[in-house]
Amino acid sequence: MPARAAELWPTVIVIDTEYMVSQVLPIAEELHTAIPSCSMLLLCDPAKRGMLPPRRWAGGLNFVLKDASDAVLADSIRRLAAGERVVSPMLQAASLNTDRGLSTRELEVLGLAAEGESVREIAGRLYLSGGTVRNYLSAVITKTGARNRLDAIRIARKGGWLH
Template identity: 40%
Template sequence: MIRIILGEDQRLLRGALATLLSLEDDIEVVGEAENGEEALSLIQQFQPDIAVLDIEMPLKTGLDVAEAIQHSGGACRVIILTTFARPGYFQRAMQAGVYGYMLKDTDSDELSDAIRRVHDGKRVINAELSLAVWENPCPLSPRERDVMKLASQGLTLQEIGAQLFLSYGTVRNYMSEAISKLGANTRIEAIEIARKKGWLD
């Protein structure tokens, strides 16, 4: 029997998923969570084989939970469900050791099959999502992303420099380069482009 935890903040969708998956002879839903912190708590409590998690939940996202499992060395494997084909999300999911990455409109038979394959140690990645990453690799360097992320939080270039131990001129150059790479005209436009792609998460 494959024991799973469901993490989804939309009650109707969570209930529907739990009902459909429970109809499978070899799958048992042992817990349901409405936010990421609850999901992580249930995972620690029940030690399920697999956690099926919405990528955008309150308190902790599905990716936050996956990273917490990875850092703790937990055996629970994660399948992320998302409505967004954002390259940055996908890259972060792979770094967090996520086994499955699928769209929320996946039918229940396909999800059940994915759960079985992940349980067998295989990775299941939605083709549309992987294509989005292939076609839209992040052009920003790690340092440019750091600068953009802090700028998106409202910090000035001086404040960013202080936080990253960089001079004002260096921060300005990183910001200018990022704006250019993203084809933006302003800092705000560049931040919006990067945020929509999921490159600041």
């Protein structure tokens, strides 16, 4: 695959796989070596084991949710082609383990709130009740020492947990 890709010299490669990220990394590294200017976009399903982005890997691999809309996917590809880095906030939040003791689910909910989604939208997307989403947000506010949801998002961004 890397040899064929090197012949085509693409700007962006989209990888949609059922393999765990750790299994994709060697191929991505080969591609990155063969075509250093090429960005790679891995479509991830955070519900599956091993599908979250690694905390530290700078080999040109980017991450978007597998069920992302066509518009999000197209925008991500355009941004990658322009030289930006793309990591879905939901995946980024889920992959972090903070020293404040926030759970993966709390970070996931906070990441969606940071994207501007309402409690109702977050609940629908994560298959939770609105009350459960509010409980997660309350827990995040308490654990971060924030005054409200916006303050918790600011603290999380300042701490590098969300971008």
